[in-house]
Amino acid sequence: MSMIFPAAHPAPWPEAPPAAQGFDPARLADATAFAAAHETPWPHDLAGHIGRGGFEPPPDNEVLGVLWPRGGPGGLVTRHGVLVARWGDTREVSQTFSVAKSYLSxxxxxxxxxxLIADIDRPVRQSIDDGGFDSAQNAPITWRHLLTNTSEWEGSLFGKADSIDRGRNLGVEGQGKKGQRALEPAGTHWEYNDVRVNRLSLSLLRLFGRPLPEVFRERVLGPIGGSSDWRWDGYRTSWVTLADGSRVQSVPGGTHWGGGISIHAEDQARVGLLALNRGAWGGRQLIPASWFDLSVQPCALNPHYGFLWWLNSDGKRFASAARDAFFASGAGGNLTWVDPSSGIVAVLRWTDPAAMDGFIGRVRAALAG
Structure with missing residues (x-):
């Protein structure tokens, strides 16, 4: 089937009956009903949730950025760019937590x-001279290390120490450190660490010399017809001075301490469709296809992780998903599922993470049927 690229927002997505895109209508309806019935256990009051220690206990849980009440469960399913199912409000704007990491990629x-980056395997300090990579621990860190969560960067950034996320247990969503550990050399230990991702974001800000939300609007969401409803907020502590003397706000790769990207499901699906097409949109190559080849290669230290995208290369991330599937994933039940082998892009908002594999399996069964 040929790929369809939706017209710019606010035009509706091109839609077709599920059967026209190869789905069994009853089975696909069962999948969306399943997602709608399995809402995240997180409360609507995100500020209260995080402020009460939803990620870690005081004082490490201090909120530094805005937090909005979350929306209800919702999402959509597309195939080859055509919308075949939706549930909930697909234009409700909510924070996405770590989905933003994939946008930094x-x-x-x-x-x-x-x-601006000549070689991702060169040390970051060769192009970023702000003191963040001067120490013996941090000097060897490369862009690849930051992209794969293997940097072992040490320090504090915007009032948050990297040690907050050392030993983080991703098996229990939302849990912070489980005790300190000794740092390893760069490139020898994988760890999901929000402070280090924020260090990547700050480094990109210095490279571009302008706020990352502006770059994202002009180079990504604008060209793919996204709305103007989204926002990417920083912290009250993340204002920095650039080389030209301007004061701008660095933005985080998530909403761990507030801020981050607030966006709706339809805009997220556009980004997912761009990723499915390896950076191409309607005849324009917005991001090199080779970058997506690199981004979905498993990290040597974690087969489930690429360049800030989650992978399923061994079938263990989501047992029901294809091996070539990849995901932008955020805490609280936010997922963009990209499935190259079938042409599916689906977005789930505020879905119980424990139900996501069940949803994926039902959608794939509907296609197989």
Whole structure:
């Protein structure tokens, strides 16, 4: 089937009956009903949830950025760019937590394409001179290390120490450190660490010399017809001075301490469709296809992780998903599922993480049927 690229927002997505895209209508309806019935256990009051220690206990849980009440469960399913199912309000804007990490990966690909990063395996300190990579621990860190969560960067950034996320247990969503550990050399230990991802974001800000939300709007969401309903907020502590003397706000790769990207499901699906098409949109190559080849290669230290995208290369991330599937994933039940082998892009908002594999399995069964 040929790929369809939706017209710019606010035009509706191109839709077709499920059967026209190869789905069994009853089975697909069962999948969406399943997702709608399995709402995240997180409360609607995100500020209260995080402020009461939803990620870690005081004082490490201090909120630094805005937090909005979350919306209800919702999402959509597309195949080859055609909308075949939706549930909930697909234009309800909510924070996405770590889905933003995958968006930072896209921006890094643009920096590479623009020549701002000559080689992702060179030390970051060769192009970023702000003191963040001067220590013996941090000097060897490369862009690849930051992209794969293997940097072992040490320090404090915007009032948050990297040690907050050392030993983080991803098996229990939302849990912080489980005790300290000794740091390893860069590139020898994988760890999901929000402070280090924020260090990547700050480094990209210095490379572009302008706020990352502006770059994201002009180079990604604008060209793919996204809305103007989204926002990417920083922390009250994340204002920095650039080389030209301007004061701008660095933005985080998540909503761990507030801020981050607030966006709706339809805009997220556009980004997922761009990723499915390896950076191409309607005949334009917005991000090099080669960047997506690199982004979905399993990290040597974690087969489930690429360049800030979650992978399923061994079938263990989501047992019901294809091996070539990849995901932008955020705490609280936010997922963009990209499935190259079938052409599916689906977005789930505020879905119980324990139910996501059940949803994926039902959608794939509907296609197989």
């Amino acid at each position: 896209l921006l890094t690909g643009i920096a590479v394409a623009d020549g």
